[in-house]
Amino acid sequence: MTAAPPPVLTLSADQARRIALRAQGLLGAPDRRAGVRGVLRHLGAVQLDTISVLARSHELVPYARLGAVGRPAVEHALWGARTSFEYWSHAACVLPIEEWPLFAFRRRDYRERGHLWGHQVSPQAYRGVLDRLRAEGPLTSTELGGAKRTAEWWDWSDAKIAVERALAFGDVVCTERRSWKRVYALAEQAVPAELYQREPGDRECLTQLVRQAGQALGVATRADLIDYHRLKSAQLDAVLAESGLVPVAVAGWGPGGGPATAPAWADPAALAGEPRGRHRTTLLSPFDSLVWDRARTERIFGMSHRLEAYTPKHKRVHGYFAMPLLAGGRLVGRVDPAREGTTLVARQVSLDSPRQLPALAQALREAADWVGCTGVRVETLTAEGTGAGSLRAELDRLLG
Numbered sequence: 001m002t003a004a005p006p007p008v009l010t011l012s013a014d015q016a017r018r019i020a021l022r023a024q025g026l027l028g029a030p031d032r033r034a035g036v037r038g039v040l041r042h043l044g045a046v047q048l049d050t051i052s053v054l055a056r057s058h059e060l061v062p063y064a065r066l067g068a069v070g071r072p073a074v075e076h077a078l079w080g081a082r083t084s085f086e087y088w089s090h091a092a093c094v095l096p097i098e099e100w101p102l103f104a105f106r107r108r109d110y111r112e113r114g115h116l117w118g119h120q121v122s123p124q125a126y127r128g129v130l131d132r133l134r135a136e137g138p139l140t141s142t143e144l145g146g147a148k149r150t151a152e153w154w155d156w157s158d159a160k161i162a163v164e165r166a167l168a169f170g171d172v173v174c175t176e177r178r179s180w181k182r183v184y185a186l187a188e189q190a191v192p193a194e195l196y197q198r199e200p201g202d203r204e205c206l207t208q209l210v211r212q213a214g215q216a217l218g219v220a221t222r223a224d225l226i227d228y229h230r231l232k233s234a235q236l237d238a239v240l241a242e243s244g245l246v247p248v249a250v251a252g253w254g255p256g257g258g259p260a261t262a263p264a265w266a267d268p269a270a271l272a273g274e275p276r277g278r279h280r281t282t283l284l285s286p287f288d289s290l291v292w293d294r295a296r297t298e299r300i301f302g303m304s305h306r307l308e309a310y311t312p313k314h315k316r317v318h319g320y321f322a323m324p325l326l327a328g329g330r331l332v333g334r335v336d337p338a339r340e341g342t343t344l345v346a347r348q349v350s351l352d353s354p355r356q357l358p359a360l361a362q363a364l365r366e367a368a369d370w371v372g373c374t375g376v377r378v379e380t381l382t383a384e385g386t387g388a389g390s391l392r393a394e395l396d397r398l399l400g
Helices: 013-022 035-043 057-066 070-080 101-113 123-138 159-168 201-217 223-227 233-242 294-301 354-370 390-398
Strands: 084-088 092-096 172-178 183-184 246-251 261-266 325-326 330-340 342-350 375-378 381-383
Touching: 013 201, 013 246, 013 294, 035 057, 035 070, 035 092, 035 201, 057 070, 070 172, 084 101, 101 159, 101 201, 123 159, 123 172, 123 183, 159 172, 159 183, 201 223, 201 233, 223 233, 223 261, 223 294, 294 330, 325 354, 330 354, 342 354, 354 375, 354 381, 354 390, 375 390, 381 390
Parallel strands: 342 375, 342 381
Antiparallel strands: 084 092, 084 172, 172 183, 246 261, 325 330, 330 342
C-alpha cells in the first residue's frame, strides 16, 4: 500500500453520504430517457442472484432508481440487443457490453491458471462445446447436454465444466438468460467486433475499472474501490494515482465510525457541485450496489445489514430477504417481503422511528403495484420506542 497524497479537501460524513447517493442515482431526478440501460452503464455492474421474493435483484436495482418501469422492459433492456454480458465483477454481474475489453485482465488471469476451481475437463470436451456453439448458435447448458445435476461443481458434467471454463476464458459469453439459465454463445459471434478485437493491457483495464468504480461510488475508501469489481490491493495501488480520482478526507469515516477523519478518493465531477434534488423512497435489494458492501453501508448509513437467507430460520433477526428501506437519503428500516397470490406480505418490518411510517407505507404501496399485487399485509411491525398496537393502526390508515 502506497502513501496517499494530501487531500484536496475535507468532506463531512453528511456530504459524503449525499455524494454517494447521487453517484448511485438515488438523489436527484432519474434519467428516464437513458432508462434501464442508462442505469447499468452508470453503475457499471448490476449483481445477479437466484433469490426471487419480491422480484429478482437485477430487477430491483433499476426499480429503486427509476420507479415502476415494467419488469419485461427491465429484462429486455438488460439482456436484449447485445448491449450487456454476464461476468464476474463484484460477483456474478450483468455488465454493459462496453466493458467487455476491460475484463480482459481477468480473462487472461483465468486462462493462465488453467484448471479453474479444481475442475478437470479434457481438451476434446472443451473443443466439442465450442464446435457445437459455432454450428448451432447460442445454447443453454441443458441444450449442450451438460446441465448441472446438483448445485455442486463436482457433480457437473464435462460439457457444463467446459462451457463454464470457456466463459471464464472469454471464448464464450453469456448475453442473456432463459428461465434463469445462462445462454452461452461464442464470444467472437456475440460481442460486437470493435469490442471483441480490443485487448487492452492489464494496466489500462485496471485504470478504467478503478475510475468507473470511483464514479459509481462518488467518494470511496481504498477498500470500497477494491470491492466494487473485486480487485486486489496491489492492482488498485498500481493504477490509483492515474485513475483520475482525487484524494479527499472524510470526517466520521475513522475506525469504528468515530469522528476521526479518514483518507478517501473521490470522482472530481462529484465534487463540482452540492448534491441536491429529490430523494428516492424505496426498498433496496440486499445486493444493490448502494449497500452490497457491508462495511461501507455501516460507515455511511450507520446500518449493520446482512443477508440472512442462508442463516438458519431460528437465528434470523430481520428475516429471509430483509430489504433496507431508503427514505430521505437514509436507511430507516428493513422489510422482509413475500408474495401470496395478489398480496404483498411484509413478514417482518422494523423501523428506526415511528416517523418513518409514511415512507414505509409509500414504499410498500409502490412495490405492490409494481409486481402486480392489489393488497398489502404486514405481519410483524416494530419501531424503536413504540408499541406495536399504535403503529399498526397508523400504518393501516396510511395504506388505506
